[in-house]
Amino acid sequence: MEEKKSLWKFGTREVVNSAIGAALYGVLSFATNFLQLPSAGNVAFRPAVAIPLFFGVAFGPWVGFITGFFGNIIGDLLSGYGLWIWWDLGNGIMGLIAGLVANQITNYRDGKSILKAELYCALGIVVGMGVAALSEMWVSGADINTVIYFNFIPAVIPNLINGLILVPILMVAYQAILSRSGR
Amino acid sequence: MLITWGFRIRNSIMERIDPRARWIFSLAFLFSVTMFWDARFLLFFFILGFGWYSLAGVKWKESRRAWTLVSIILFTMIVVNTIITGGGAGGIVPPGGHLVWPEGITIPLFGWTIDFGLTYERIWFAQCQILRIVSISAIFIIIPFSMDPRLYGVTFKGLGFSDKLAYTMELAFRYVPTLARDFSVTLDAQKARGYELERMGGSLFQLLTRVAPLIVPVTMNSILTGEDVTNAMDLRCFGTHPRTWLIKLTYHWSDFLIIAVSVVILITSFILTTILGVGGFTVPEWFLALFGVV
Numbered sequence: 338m339e340e341k342k343s344l345w346k347f348g349t350r351e352v353v354n355s356a357i358g359a360a361l362y363g364v365l366s367f368a369t370n371f372l373q374l375p376s377a378g379n380v381a382f383r384p385a386v387a388i389p390l391f392f393g394v395a396f397g398p399w400v401g402f403i404t405g406f407f408g409n410i411i412g413d414l415l416s417g418y419g420l421w422i423w424w425d426l427g428n429g430i431m432g433l434i435a436g437l438v439a440n441q442i443t444n445y446r447d448g449k450s451i452l453k454a455e456l457y458c459a460l461g462i463v464v465g466m467g468v469a470a471l472s473e474m475w476v477s478g479a480d481i482n483t484v485i486y487f488n489f490i491p492a493v494i495p496n497l498i499n500g501l502i503l504v505p506i507l508m509v510a511y512q513a514i515l516s517r518s519g520r
Numbered sequence: 521m522l523i524t525w526g527f528r529i530r531n532s533i534m535e536r537i538d539p540r541a542r543w544i545f546s547l548a549f550l551f552s553v554t555m556f557w558d559a560r561f562l563l564f565f566f567i568l569g570f571g572w573y574s575l576a577g578v579k580w581k582e583s584r585r586a587w588t589l590v591s592i593i594l595f596t597m598i599v600v601n602t603i604i605t606g607g608g609a610g611g612i613v614p615p616g617g618h619l620v621w622p623e624g625i626t627i628p629l630f631g632w633t634i635d636f637g638l639t640y641e642r643i644w645f646a647q648c649q650i651l652r653i654v655s656i657s658a659i660f661i662i663i664p665f666s667m668d669p670r671l672y673g674v675t676f677k678g679l680g681f682s683d684k685l686a687y688t689m690e691l692a693f694r695y696v697p698t699l700a701r702d703f704s705v706t707l708d709a710q711k712a713r714g715y716e717l718e719r720m721g722g723s724l725f726q727l728l729t730r731v732a733p734l735i736v737p738v739t740m741n742s743i744l745t746g747e748d749v750t751n752a753m754d755l756r757c758f759g760t761h762p763r764t765w766l767i768k769l770t771y772h773w774s775d776f777l778i779i780a781v782s783v784v785i786l787i788t789s790f791i792l793t794t795i796l797g798v799g800g801f802t803v804p805e806w807f808l809a810l811f812g813v814v
Contacts, residue, residue, distance in 0.1 A: 349758050352684050353750045356691035357699075357742045363692075364699045365735060384731040388739065395743075403685070407692050414525060414664040415696075416585070421660065422550075475554055477593075477653050478612055478645075483601040502728050503735065510736045514744060 344440045347399045355403035358392035358432075361385075362408025367415040385412075386496045387503035389428060390458045393436030394504065395445070395511055401432025405465070423476060427469025431496070434461030435504075445512035451505045458500045466492040526664040532577035534666045539675040541775040541782075542667065545572070546659050548782035552789035553655055557612055557801035559644070561792075562651040569655035576666040586661045594653060602646045603638060612801045617641035618813040640811055644803045669693045674765045683763045699742060706738050 365385035389408060393401020406429030413420055438457040442450045470488035473479050479487075529535070534542070549572075553565040580587075617639030624633040673690025677683065710733055793799045808814040 347684060349753050350746075350750045352688050352758070353691065353746045353753065354743070355688045356695055357746045359688070359692035360695035360699050361739060361742055364696060364703060365738070368700075368703055369731065384728060384735060387735065391739070403688055407689055411692060411696060414669065420663045422547075473597075476550075476656060477597055478557065478649050479597050479601065483597055487596045487601070498724060499728065502725070503732060506732050506736060507739060510740050511743070514740050518744075518747075 344397055344437070345399065346397065351396060351400050354392060354396045355400045355407070358388060358396075358400060358404030359407035359411055362388040362404055363411025363415055366408070366412035383495065384499045384503060386431075386462075386499045387507060389432030390435040390461060390500045390504050391507040391511075393432040393434070393461070394438055394442065394454045394458070394508065396436070397439040398433045398436030401434075401436030401461075402429040403432075405429040405432035423472035424469045427465045427467075427472070429465070430468050431461040431465030434464055445508040445515070451508055454504060454508060455501055458504050459497060462493055462496045462500055466496060525669050526582065527666065527668055530577045530666070532575060532666065534576040534662070535668075536774075537575075537778060538769055538771050538775040539667055539671050540678045540769060541771070541778045542663075543675065543679060544779050545782045546663070548786040549659050550656060552785050553652055555789045555793040556652075556799040557645075557648055558799045559648050559651060559804070561799050562648055562655065566651050566655045569658040573658040573662055576662040578662050578665045582665055583661055586657070590653065590657045590661070594650060597653075598646045598649050602642055602649060613639075613641050613645045618808060618811075620811075640808055640813060641803050644807055645801065648801065671767060671769070674767050674769055677763075677765065678769050684759060687763060695742075699738070702741060703734075703738050706734060706741075710734060 362385055365388060366383055369384055385408075389401055389405035392404040406425050409425040409428040410420065413425075435454070435458045438453050441453060444450055466489060470484045470492060473484050473488050474481065549565070549569065553562070553569075556562055556565070618641065620638045620640060620643070621636050624635045626633050670693070672693060673686045676689055677686035715733060716730070789799075805814060
């Protein structure tokens with residue numbers, strides 16, 4: 338009998354996966370800091386953004402949230418950029434929304450499941466970065482145009498490209514290790 | 521790849537403050553300062569923020585990178601938007617105001633006249649934005665340099681987070697060196713196969729396909745390692761009893777004082793702005809008088 342995945346469960350496995358996800362997101366963000374978008378000013382190209390999205394898709398919304406939230410804190414701590422709680426929260430929301438699809442996926446290689454995951458990831462990126470960017474209005478007093486052109490768009494576009502390309506690759510690889518380990 | 525935390529022991533006053541008290545102060549400061557647009561109150565927070573910053577004993581060389589990031593944010597947000605395009609006043613600066621160039625700017629040689637709607641009110645607002653953003657930055661930039669990463673878990677537990685959440689944070693910090701090592705090993709292994717991550721150029725997709733052979737094995741390897749850790753923790757009955765922590769945090773009188781000051785600042789800010797209606801955006805008469813517009 339197939340066990341139905343509980344979406345909001347937070348047991349030992351989720352604790353460990355959240356910790357691994359956060360550490361991985363922090364380390365990979367730091368390690369790939371030198372990649373810059375060609376001809377796009379100072380916008381860092383962060384392939385690591387796929388990590389909270391994938392951990393959300395694979396292990397649920399709490400894991401996605403913690404991976405994004407703590408992972409961004411760790412990345413900032415390693416890079417020495419200071420701590421920007423509202424952007425950490427945005428990264429967390431990104432993983433949380435991607436994680437809402439977790440209990441609908443049974444086979445990570447299946448085209449339909451990948452498509453569903455992509456939709457949730459895209460939604461997560463837009464909402465997560467939207468919340469973070471809008472919070473700049475509260476913190477810095479910036480207006481909506483500034484927030485959209487200087488915060489939201491430069492954060493959303495690279496994240497969408499990274500997330501939508503890398504998450505399916507990670508999903509297929511994850512299915513391979515699931516099949517091999519008989520989980 | 522060498523991974524190092526920005527934190528090191530400096531024997532600063534900040535290190536003697538309980539990390540829970542520090543978080544309470546930092547968050548109370550953030551919520552309080554964002555209630556004001558009046559430069560006099562913002563100046564108070566600016567002085568308070570840099571007073572707090574100086575307690576950490578962080579050198580300029582260490583925090584330069586973070587301040588560069590803040591400068592870029594300030595430039596895009598204030599110089600480009602508030603001053604040049606005029607959109608950045610966020611509905612706080614009332615429409616109208618005193619134009620800096622009421623006749624427009626005439627370009628020499630060409631004789632063209634450009635209407636530039638910059639007002640003295642917007643200039644004043646820009647400096648209020650600078651005071652506010654720099655104050656907040658001063659509080660949050662020092663955290664990575666002055667807070668021991670080993671204390672995050674127990675601090676969050678002390679702030680009321682659940683054992684599981686606090687433990688997740690603790691575990692994540694301890695995983696960082698292991699994952700950094702795994703990353704280095706994978707990078708070296710892929711390089712031995714002719715992999716060139718550093719080679720720039722090519723399309724965005726090519727850039728991503730170059731990154732995937734690095735990210736995928738590191739991620740999958742970590743998930744497999746995580747299974748062993750989960751089993752080990754389950755065998756030790758993780759989550760069935762409240763946890764004890766290796767490091768114990770104890771409040772001292774000075775920590776209680778900091779918490780009390782934080783609460784007072786937060787409540788006073790709320791009363792001033794919400795009940796008494798003080799602290800909103802105003803341009804002082806003397807500033808306008810400086811330019812002879814009143």
